[in-house]
Amino acid sequence: MGEWSDYFEDFPEEAPQPPSAEEIAKAKLKANIKAMNADAFALIAETKRKAQGAEQQQKEQYLDSTVECPQCGESRLNVYKLKSDRFLCECQDCGIYGTGTDFSSALHQTAGAIGDDIDWRDSSLFAEYGK
Numbered sequence: 781m782g783e784w785s786d787y788f789e790d791f792p793e794e795a796p797q798p799p800s801a802e803e804i805a806k807a808k809l810k811a812n813i814k815a816m817n818a819d820a821f822a823l824i825a826e827t828k829r830k831a832q833g834a835e836q837q838q839k840e841q842y843l844d845s846t847v848e849c850p851q852c853g854e855s856r857l858n859v860y861k862l863k864s865d866r867f868l869c870e871c872q873d874c875g876i877y878g879t880g881t882d883f884s885s886a887l888h889q890t891a892g893a894i895g896d897d898i899d900w901r902d903s904s905l906f907a908e909y910g911k
């Protein structure tokens with residue numbers, strides 16, 4: 781039973797080669813891109829968080845009531861009566877949302893989205909109807 785080094789002496793083309801300068805450069809570039817992406821994602825997340833904070837503050841003035849969520853059952857479904865007289869429901873717990881021209885149609889649309897796995901924190905309708 782020979783050693784690996786014996787084997788590679790017989791088959792030098794199969795011996796592990798030290799990485800070439802090109803491979804090292806490639807790996808370095810890859811690591812740099814990964815680091816830049818991480819920075820970019822962190823910046824995006826931070827920007828998003830700030831924008832959401834500002835939006836939440838703006839929203840509060842339109843808060844009309846808080847009712848039971850048709851999806852998760854928590855009494856954390858915020859109902860906003862927006863400037864445009866449009867109603868917007870957003871669950872603070874599970875994230876489901878819906879809108880309508882009155883409270884019942886907004887609640888109806890919210891209930892219709894059960895199981896759709898939507899979250900107003902990902903794409904808020906407030907940006908669309910709130911201003």
Ligand SMILES: [Zn+2]
Nearest residue numbers: 849852871874
């Ligand atoms: Zn909910």
